[in-house]
């Protein structure tokens with residue numbers, strides 16, 4: 029407490045010593061941070077008053093009501109809102125529907141950099157960094173919201189079904205080991221021992237012991253609950269219709285919101301609020317109950333599909349990749365294909381109960397990389413940022429995205445190694 033108070037005192041003196049308001053402008057992010065660090069001490073309200081005075085001199089006209097406004101409460105927007113609120117910012121999180129109503133509410137929740145990156149590079153680095161943040165985030169979320177995102181890190185098993193798969197699996201494991209991933213190959217005998225839920229015969233597999241999954245819907249619920257706990261205001265049924273070049277957020281029905289920074293996290297609908305080429309890719313999955321044995325690992329058969337057992341015993345089998353525009357129906361053809369994937373992967377699948385089917389829209393750019401950073405064409409003093417197009421990996425990438433977007437929104441600091449994700453690559 030004493031350390032926090034002296035940090036506050038230093039900030040107040042530092043601000044009092046600077047004679048012209050213009051000298052304070054570059055220091056706003058430090059001020060936001062100082063307010064967060066002194067939360068709960070008598071100094072925090074003093075810093076809030078100084079911050080509001082500085083903001084008033086910076087933005088002529090009406091005062092920003094929030095430090096950060098986030099459009100879209102999928103896993104990305106919710107994670108950004110949580111990260112910003114946790115750092116002491118006043119956050120407004122808006123969703124046209126409900127938090128987690130779209131892709132994030134039904135995703136398989138797998139955290140598998142090894143399956144999703146096909147080469148070393150910035151995407152693999154981001155994915156590994158984000159995976160490393162999940163354990164601390166999951167613990168924080170449980171404590172702050174009371175909702176357990178059900179993080180499981182029991183490993184991923186990539187199986188080879190035929191000889192072609194086997195060759196690719198060996199090549200993949202070799203470059204991944206060179207890139208620093210833990211990958212161990214298993215022959216048929218070792219495979220049967222380590223994963224009794226597998227249908228036989230499968231040729232071989234590679235195991236990635238550090239990877240796993242969360243329950244995606246619970247993760248969104250936990251993020252929203254924890255963001256609220258840190259003071260964020262969350263509004264459902266509120267549609268953002270535009271963000272002006274100056275940063276003003278326009279709402280359906282005529283309202284507006286002014287914030288110190290705006291983050292567009294509208295998933296497959298990013299292209300409706302920006303000129304960025306983000307399009308929807310439909311994904312369907314099914315869920316079964318009553319298998320004789322639940323898989324211990326996440327089972328991945330390359331792009332053929334995967335199976336993952338959730339804590340409540342539901343085993344998800346996914347997923348299709350379809351170009352169907354904004355049509356998010358569950359279809360008979362996709363269900364048939366997924367049933368076939370399940371039969372190939374899991375022992376006793378034909379006798380299991382079909383308990384679940386779901387479809388969602390993944391947001392994808394032409395290069396399949398996310399867009400993270402300032403939105404082109406918004407030169408005003410209010411940063412307008414986009415956090416989108418996480419395609420097959422929004423759940424995996426949520427923690428790293430949130431930390432980096434909070435740096436950008438509150439401290440105007442771009443995370444190192446984000447050049448490949450810069451939205452300006454499409455301008």
Ligand SMILES: Cc1cc2nc3c(=O)[nH]c(=O)nc-3n(C[C@H](O)[C@H](O)[C@H](O)COP(=O)(O)OP(=O)(O)OC[C@H]3O[C@@H](n4cnc5c(N)ncnc54)[C@H](O)[C@@H]3O)c2cc1C
Nearest residue numbers: 100102103104124132136137138268295311421422423424
């Ligand atoms: C079948 C399937 C399986 C998947 N499995 C995995 C997996 O195992 N691991 C993984 O990491 N990822 C997985 N994904 C991908 C993951 O679901 C997405 O990458 C992620 O959900 C994208 O999150 P988001 O927050 O950007 O988008 P969304 O979850 O779609 O959220 C966007 C939100 O923005 C709101 N919105 C849109 N427009 C507006 C507006 N104008 N105003 C206000 N609100 C607005 C929407 O209502 C929505 O709630 C899977 C996806 C599918 C379809």
